[in-house]
Amino acid sequence: MKLGTRHLLTLSELTPRELAALLRRASRLKSDLRSGRQHETLRRRSLVMVFQKPSTRTRVSFEIGMRQMGGHAVNLAASEMQLSRGETIEDTARTLSGYADCVMARVYEHEMIERLAAHSDIPVINGLSDMFHPCQILADLMTIKERKKKLDGLRIAWIGDGNNVCNSMIYGAALAGASVAVATPKRHAPDKDVVREARRDTEVVQTEDPNIAVKGADVVMTDTFSSIHNKGAGRAKAFLPRYQVNRKLMDKADQDAIFMHCLPAKRGQEVTADVIDGPQSAVWDEAENRLHAQKALLEALIHK
């Protein structure tokens, strides 16, 4: 599949049909890789990765993904680039466009990646901003589909911080036909515009009560209470103990519910060890699926 859109900054750029095709391709890439078949569809293609913030999964899955498809990735810490000495993101975008076939960037402010995309002649992928984490949700939807055999009509509960991953999850659920129930403290609700837009396509329930959100849920998701852009020493206090995903809360979801977390996780804060390391947890498939989902995305964005 080739995408009509050039960039992936939020997930709302995708149509439901494009999302479904990406997930199908990702599953195919995964099963073929497991049976020893690699698709060198990006031979001699280059990805530049710009990181303003730390990463384990995003960095490694993009780099290995490019290599498996016959291409390669160049990793740049923003602190080692001329960006750190005042070169503009616009000039950086124009320069990288002359060398590479695609840029993936992890930035503090979402506006930064919008400016990068606006001045790039090559596709730009958001590898996490303060507002969104679209690649994570591609992998999450792939994982849910593997476990539940469908997406349409499922009920996804989000507990805790209505952050970047939550915003993308809301867009992703709307695209996939799943409904969402988000339980957060009032001050940490997801972005209002994202919720408003998603409500055109699916049900988005917002509540302060985690018990309401998880009732009958097929998927229970959470994330750290202190995102990289939003650390604040006492931040966890706003969420604990009420918004912790523990055994008692999981028991209120559907009995076959799965638990998901984009990682990194803090056991004892947003989730207890018995849940994240227990039989309902899908977090390791979720982490692995970053590789397969992003390979499908790279193939679709990097036109031949």
Ligand code: CP
């Ligand atoms: N989930 C995720 O994006 O992980 P990293 O921060 O390790 O890339």
Ligand code: NVA
């Ligand atoms: N919400 C987290 C996700 C990390 C993958 C953050 O922004 O740090």
